Amino acid sequence: MPSKVTIRTVARQAGVSVQTVSNVVNxxxxxxxxxxxxxxxxxDRLGYRASQAARQMRSGRSRLIGVRIEPARDGxxxxxxxxxxxxxxxxxxxxxxxxxxxxxxxDVAEIQAYEDLLAAYSPDGFVLTSTHPDDPRPGWLxxxxxxFVTFGRPWGGPDRHAWVDVDGAAGTAAATEHLVAAGHRRxxxxxxxxxxxxxxxxxxxxxxxxxxxxxxxxxxxRHVDDGVAAGERMAAEMLAAPDGPTAxxxxxxxxxxxxxxxxxxxxxxYASSPAARTARTARTxxxxxxxxxxxxxxxxxxxRPAVIxxxxxxxxxxxxxxxxxxxxxxxxQACIRLLTAVLDGGGGSSPPEHVLxxxxxxxxxxx
Amino acid sequence: MPSKVTIRTVARQAGVSVQTVSNVVNxxxxxxxxxxxxxxxxxDRLGYRASQAARQMRSGRSRLIGVRIEPARDGxxxxxxxxxxxxxxxxxxxxxxxxxxxxxxxDVAEIQAYEDLLAAYSPDGFVLTSTHPDDPRPGWLxxxxxxFVTFGRPWGGPDRHAWVDVDGAAGTAAATEHLVAAGHRRxxxxxxxxxxxxxxxxxxxxxxxxxxxxxxxxxxxRHVDDGVAAGERMAAEMLAAPDGPTAxxxxxxxxxxxxxxxxxxxxxxYASSPAARTARTARTxxxxxxxxxxxxxxxxxxxRPAVIxxxxxxxxxxxxxxxxxxxxxxxxQACIRLLTAVLDGGGGSSPPEHVLxxxxxxxxxxx
DNA sequence: TTGTAGGCGTTATCAA
DNA sequence: TTGATAACGCCTACAA
Numbered sequence: 009m010p011s012k013v014t015i016r017t018v019a020r021q022a023g024v025s026v027q028t029v030s031n032v033v034n035x036x037x038x039x040x041x042x043x044x045x046x047x048x049x050x051x052d053r054l055g056y057r058a059s060q061a062a063r064q065m066r067s068g069r070s071r072l073i074g075v076r077i078e079p080a081r082d083g084x085x086x087x088x089x090x091x092x093x094x095x096x097x098x099x100x101x102x103x104x105x106x107x108x109x110x111x112x113x114x115d116v117a118e119i120q121a122y123e124d125l126l127a128a129y130s131p132d133g134f135v136l137t138s139t140h141p142d143d144p145r146p147g148w149l150x151x152x153x154x155x156f157v158t159f160g161r162p163w164g165g166p167d168r169h170a171w172v173d174v175d176g177a178a179g180t181a182a183a184t185e186h187l188v189a190a191g192h193r194r195x196x197x198x199x200x201x202x203x204x205x206x207x208x209x210x211x212x213x214x215x216x217x218x219x220x221x222x223x224x225x226x227x228x229x230r231h232v233d234d235g236v237a238a239g240e241r242m243a244a245e246m247l248a249a250p251d252g253p254t255a256x257x258x259x260x261x262x263x264x265x266x267x268x269x270x271x272x273x274x275x276x277x278y279a280s281s282p283a284a285r286t287a288r289t290a291r292t293x294x295x296x297x298x299x300x301x302x303x304x305x306x307x308x309x310x311x312r313p314a315v316i317x318x319x320x321x322x323x324x325x326x327x328x329x330x331x332x333x334x335x336x337x338x339x340x341q342a343c344i345r346l347l348t349a350v351l352d353g354g355g356g357s358s359p360p361e362h363v364l365x366x367x368x369x370x371x372x373x374x375x
Numbered sequence: 376m377p378s379k380v381t382i383r384t385v386a387r388q389a390g391v392s393v394q395t396v397s398n399v400v401n402x403x404x405x406x407x408x409x410x411x412x413x414x415x416x417x418x419d420r421l422g423y424r425a426s427q428a429a430r431q432m433r434s435g436r437s438r439l440i441g442v443r444i445e446p447a448r449d450g451x452x453x454x455x456x457x458x459x460x461x462x463x464x465x466x467x468x469x470x471x472x473x474x475x476x477x478x479x480x481x482d483v484a485e486i487q488a489y490e491d492l493l494a495a496y497s498p499d500g501f502v503l504t505s506t507h508p509d510d511p512r513p514g515w516l517x518x519x520x521x522x523f524v525t526f527g528r529p530w531g532g533p534d535r536h537a538w539v540d541v542d543g544a545a546g547t548a549a550a551t552e553h554l555v556a557a558g559h560r561r562x563x564x565x566x567x568x569x570x571x572x573x574x575x576x577x578x579x580x581x582x583x584x585x586x587x588x589x590x591x592x593x594x595x596x597r598h599v600d601d602g603v604a605a606g607e608r609m610a611a612e613m614l615a616a617p618d619g620p621t622a623x624x625x626x627x628x629x630x631x632x633x634x635x636x637x638x639x640x641x642x643x644x645y646a647s648s649p650a651a652r653t654a655r656t657a658r659t660x661x662x663x664x665x666x667x668x669x670x671x672x673x674x675x676x677x678x679r680p681a682v683i684x685x686x687x688x689x690x691x692x693x694x695x696x697x698x699x700x701x702x703x704x705x706x707x708q709a710c711i712r713l714l715t716a717v718l719d720g721g722g723g724s725s726p727p728e729h730v731l732x733x734x735x736x737x738x739x740x741x742x
Numbered sequence: 743t744t745g746t747a748g749g750c751g752t753t754a755t756c757a758a
Numbered sequence: 759t760t761g762a763t764a765a766c767g768c769c770t771a772c773a774a
Contacts (some may be wrong), residue, residue: 012751014750014751014752015751016751017750024760024761025760025761025762026751026752026753026761026762027754027760027761027762028759028760028761030752030753030754031753031759031760034753036760038760039759039760040759040760043759043760055490055494056494057491057494057495058751058752058753059432059494059495059497059750059751059752060428060495060496061428061429061431061432061437061496061497061750061751061752062428062432062750062751062753062766063751063752063753064428064752064753064766065426065428065429065432065750065751065752065753065765065766065768066751066752066753066754066765066766067752067754067766068766069754070428072475077461078461079461079462087454087457087689090454090457090460093444093457093476094444094445094446094478097444097476097477097478098478101477101478106475106477106492106496107475107476107478108439108473108474108475108476109460109464109473109474109475109476110464110468110473110591111461111465111468116752123422124424125473127380127422127423127424127426128424128426128427129427129428129473130424130426130428193774206720215527236693242744259590260707262693265693272639322690323689323690323693326603326629326632326690379767381766381767382766382767382768391744391745392744392745392746393745393746393767393768393769394744394745394769394770395743395744395745397768397769397770398743398744401769405743405744406743406744407743407744410744412743425767425768425769426766426767426768428766428767428768429750429766429768429769430767430768430769431749431750431768432748432749432752432766432767432768432769433749433752433767433768433770434750434769435766437751557773576756642764665761678767686760
């Protein structure tokens, strides 16, 4: 193993001072082209890379970004944070940053994690996920002057920091419009309890799209804590009602999966893959579905209720669920861009930037 | 914001030398108890934490562990690596290590990532996932003398490094035994193409359990690349055959989900949640299933074929799939333990340690 | 048991 | 345009 290549090694090999080498790396314009090229050649030949530890001691910059990795939770939705993390790692690498992970059971623990991480590794900044009303984290970081960006708007909180978010309302509106275009008139919304920021956001898109289409949303919505079982239960209640909806826009793939399970069980219409369809020979497809459609008139597609989820999770893909997809790569890139802006801006007085991205509908079998 | 608390600040505040403070932190036994307590109190009060950057310059240790974060892939199985990453972050924190992330599209890119990361951040070691035959990574790291542990055996490769793995064969064997106990005699195996290490491992557990139970495995297995659609297709072929299996042990939850989709479509028996069951009133449950069972005699539970997956992914939970669960928290802890052993052992001649953990069966609706 | 000196690799300052 | 020097915070000798 070649003993460590330091800036000294390069300087000696190139016959210049260490400072010149440093300049070639950090401020090339200060070095005469010939010298620069020569030194650069030596750097490449030796494979020299500045030590972050030493660099950090001088410059105070670690080129590290702290990110929390969340537990699997119900695992269906939590999944998008893992995908986000992957995208963020790539976006960070583009900007020569690395992601350091930490875990925390709740907001208080997370603030403790900031302190620990900051004191020992001094990351240059943080990317926060899952912001929510009364979130104590932004305030703490703001107080300490620690640079950060959030993936998620400051729901209700003071808007004093850079954030990136996806327009959930636009997503559910697109879903609703898709259903309207398919001939549905009574389109229900299956969401989460109010007050969660994201919950209200996604509901509002459905609501405005309904009104824009001249449809009456009254009585067509239900709210429940996230989960497949809960989705199935609520969907059963909603769809079985005499004048219930013929289609459902859901706030999550979990809820949608539950609803879709119900639809399939009710209609006996498990149409996911061609293989299944051809293999399914002995069954009399559609009887139950027809019985249902007779009592639910109104949808142009009378065969079965439509369901649309949110997040385009792997489950949705596997099961053929139509769903709203968040542009996670773009979100990640925007996070890095805004964070570097905050880093460079330093104490600058320019107001914090915001980015609101639009999700898109992925149409599959369920709607 | 309080200007940085260094070892000097503490020393002054406590009225001792910096060396004493350092000793209190790194070699408490060298300090007189009274002094130690006094200094410790000051440390706590000031919230002092040694700077990793400075510490690393002296000691050469960064207390950083490099881990690759994989893309979402088909997303259903890739998910377990995300869960592993979470557990690893926690286990590492226990041992005062942090996880630094990197991405890489393939093995060659990953080796490049080692070089970059090593040169700039000098992580103390790496945790490798997804080992496979002809994996060039362990050899490279071994050559460079970089400490590492793999989650995954060195399939076919030289066994010269520490590794942790889960006994896949034990998992499929347990699944098979469970089915045998339930009265199944023709138990099929739906796995991946041979040669992938993990593939052969999981197959072998099924095979040995079949033989141990005195059952003939001939013609009861199929192999296909992972995927839900592939699983559905293969399951259709296998289960529809006149003397086909009455139950399926699958190498993954993806395959199992596909198989289960087929089973449900065929039997019209979508029994996931109680809600669905009660809601499903109009349908005549079981006719198709009975028709099937007549032609497939042999299982004690004639109603429908049983399916068992592998990995206990969120999808499995959501859909009620019986599956084999890997003890990821234990794997993560073992990885950290072995890695620290390698770190401490340094050039020691003690042979690399191995840990093989046993998975367990999670019984749900599908078997 | 405690204190002092030196150096890890880098970059900022300043002089040449 | 380039080079010498100091300093970042810590830890390991070594001295007291």
